[in-house]
Amino acid sequence: MxxxxxxxxxxxxxxxxxxxxxxxxxxxxxxxxxxxxxxxxxxxxxxxxxxxxxxxxxxxxxxxxxxxxxxxxxxxxxxxxxxxxxxxxxxxxxxxxxxxxxxxxxxxxxxxxxxxxxxxxxxxxxxxxxxxxxxxxxxxxxxxxxxxxxxxxxxxxxxxxxxxxxxxxxxxxxxxxxxIDFKKIDKIKKGERSFDFLFVGRLVRHKNVDFLLRSIAHVKREHPDITLGIIGDGPERDNLELLARELGISSNVEFLGFLENHEEVISTMKSSKVFAFPSLREGFGIVVLEANASGLPAVVVDHPLNASKDLIVPWKNGFVSKNSEKDFAEHLIVAYEHKKRLGKTAKSVAKKYxxxxxxxxxxxxxxxxxxx
The missing domain is CATH 3.40.50.2000 (Glycogen Phosphorylase B;)
Structure with missing residues (x-):
């Protein structure tokens, strides 16, 4: 053809x-x-x-x-x-x-x-x-x-x-x-930087990262030392860094910017624990599957324009949260506490893609x- x-x-x-x-x-x-x-x-x-x-x-x-x-x-x-x-x-x-x-x-x-x-x-x-x-x-x-x-x-x-x-x-x-290129992802080794929660994406409004920061503020009340890594850049970055300071979580959050090497993104995923992805509008959500293939359960938001929610099999590769910061935070904690078991089953889901x-x-x- x-x-x-x-x-x-x-x-x-x-x-x-x-x-x-x-x-x-x-x-x-x-x-x-x-x-x-x-x-x-x-x-x-x-x-x-x-x-x-x-x-x-x-x-x-x-x-x-x-x-x-x-x-x-x-x-x-x-x-x-x-x-x-x-x-x-x-x-x-x-x-x-x-x-x-x-x-x-x-x-x-x-x-x-x-x-x-x-x-x-x-x-x-x-x-x-x-x-x-x-x-x-x-x-x-x-x-x-x-x-x-x-x-x-x-x-x-x-x-x-x-x-x-x-x-x-x-x-x-x-x-x-x-x-996803499952076989390639599977070969990449863990990175040196490790986070309890990780976000990857452009820092634009519909990615809902301000929502994520407020959710992390809820999580911090129960787990004061948790860490969040944010890979990506965009027009909302300055506002988000300011919000992190206002919420009192700037010491828990690290803005990493864009990582030019995709392998570095995957290696950071592999060394982290839970993928936090509250985007309101996704045509698919490849990054969710990449996180699953890296052994991370993912927490996403239930929204009419968010296709990534259809990738989630609850208690297998992650959770779908209500569009509520508190509910998202609660699902992050559950995923964090069951990371080891969910990480294994998440890989089996990703392999099919x-x-x-x-x-x-x-x-x-x-x-x-x-x-x-």
Missing amino acids: RIAFIYDVVYPYVKGGVEKRLYELGKRLARKHEVVWFTLKWWEGKDTIEKDGIQIISVGDSKTLYHGGRRSISEAIYFAWKMLLKGSLGDFDVIDCQEFPYLSCYTSRLNLPKGASFVITWHEFWGKYWKDYLGSAGIVGVKIEKGLTKLTRHHIAVSKITKDYLKEIGVSAALVPNG DWDLIAKELEKYYRGILNG
Whole structure:
């Protein structure tokens, strides 16, 4: 098969869940198939490069991704325009376009090669959340998002929650989840830094780290010497450091910033005890599975837009807390007290999401639509 991915950013030059998924699946599919990735240019040198068997083609220069803590609308428009100007994409069997940043799905569809199957992969479905995100202007986001469902009959959802949202509006989507490199994670050794609780993610509002800090303040009353490590950076960092001081937990919390080496993140997970992840909006939650594969039970929050809650099997790989700081704190304590047993069973859950298995599922789906 000749397979094309369409997404505006590319791993490892930008490190996020969608680009990580495409890279991991792409390099595995490239062992038997031709895989091309149309994106913007995040690297130096030639416009077309090859990485792990994937041919990566830039259609334009990279642009600033975030503005005011949100994904840039102008960047989305620019990428969509460049995909339109690209013209014919070439002779492909399958073109897999990521639903985000939306507009590029429309322009890529206009240039669909004859005989190619057009697939939209959904990492999230926002629906009514658009109005919370953009206010009255959110109605535009609602219409643009829903319009994607009319572009093709081939849809993939990466999480159960997204699949269910699509089903509510009459769209049938195949579930092909994200994954992890379980075998690679299993080989990484414990790091020198150890924490009782660990968070990994961008420090932006929807990651809910202020909620986590308040929960840790509750935990401290019962366990005064507990420690929390926060791996990640973002526009909320200064506010969060100030909040930690105000809560009287700054001596318990260490802000580590971004760790450039992913192995260092995993080694820190392996030397810690519980993964604390109170994010309110996740299209999947790969980092939860990485924590599980590292032997950490995870505590997540029950929220309508948080797909990571569907990864949790209570008392096996973690817990789903109410959207309450006190309840989250209580679940952190339970996970901490049962870490040894939960850590073993968490690894067995994570093993089922190895990228090798997910790549076979995606290949099977592609073959299925090509065979009608």
